[in-house]
Amino acid sequence: MNHPLIVQNLINNFSALPGIGQKTAERLVYYLLKNSKQEQLAAFGKNLTALKNEIKVCPVCGDYSNGTGCAICGEPKRDRTKVCLVAEAQDISYLEKTGIYNGLYHVLNGLLSPVEGITAGKLNVTALGKRLAEGVIKEVIMGFNPTLEGESTIIYLKKLIKEKYPHIKITRLSRGLPMGGDLEYADEITLQSALDNRTEI
Numbered sequence: 001m002n003h004p005l006i007v008q009n010l011i012n013n014f015s016a017l018p019g020i021g022q023k024t025a026e027r028l029v030y031y032l033l034k035n036s037k038q039e040q041l042a043a044f045g046k047n048l049t050a051l052k053n054e055i056k057v058c059p060v061c062g063d064y065s066n067g068t069g070c071a072i073c074g075e076p077k078r079d080r081t082k083v084c085l086v087a088e089a090q091d092i093s094y095l096e097k098t099g100i101y102n103g104l105y106h107v108l109n110g111l112l113s114p115v116e117g118i119t120a121g122k123l124n125v126t127a128l129g130k131r132l133a134e135g136v137i138k139e140v141i142m143g144f145n146p147t148l149e150g151e152s153t154i155i156y157l158k159k160l161i162k163e164k165y166p167h168i169k170i171t172r173l174s175r176g177l178p179m180g181g182d183l184e185y186a187d188e189i190t191l192q193s194a195l196d197n198r199t200e201i
């Protein structure tokens with residue numbers, strides 16, 4: 001189909017996103033064209049422009065924050081003796097929704113995956129080392145998806161941490177999560193129980 005150039009460009013933009021195919025991209029663009037007010041589209045564009053400009057990565061935990069600092073690292077009521085490692089920044093929101101975890105987080109930016117070329121050097125481990133060296137953290141929770149990559153990362157990090165800090169307790173989310181599953185799709189009760197019943201490894 002021959003779309004006007006701007007329409008075609010936007011279809012290309014949308015279909016480059018994960019989970020959005022050509023047909024869905026077309027539907028979205030024509031929906032915007034037909035149903036949106038100009039100011040809604042302007043706000044959409046403004047937010048897109050601001051996304052990379054204004055959202056910063058917290059130098060401590062690797063989570064995204066607006067320029068004024070990381071909400072979780074800066075929260076004085078957080079338990080600073082616990083840090084939960086997560087693969088991606090968005091995993092924090094799934095764990096936060098459970099409302100039962102009051103410690104800190106650390107974003108690794110991926111899990112070990114030879115298939116995807118994610119080696120240990122690509123994970124955000126140096127910043128984690130700095131945090132552990134401060135001596136405040138007493139427990140490290142491995143908050144990963146129960147997948148092959150999650151398991152490999154647990155084994156690698158456990159060895160790395162135990163070599164230098166044998167006194168730090170290392171725990172993992174309980175096995176209540178279905179193997180191969182994803183934190184994103186686990187319901188809150190399952191995640192609460194996975195956190196509550198975490199086991200030392």
Ligand SMILES: [Zn+2]
Nearest residue numbers: 058061070073
């Ligand atoms: Zn932070």
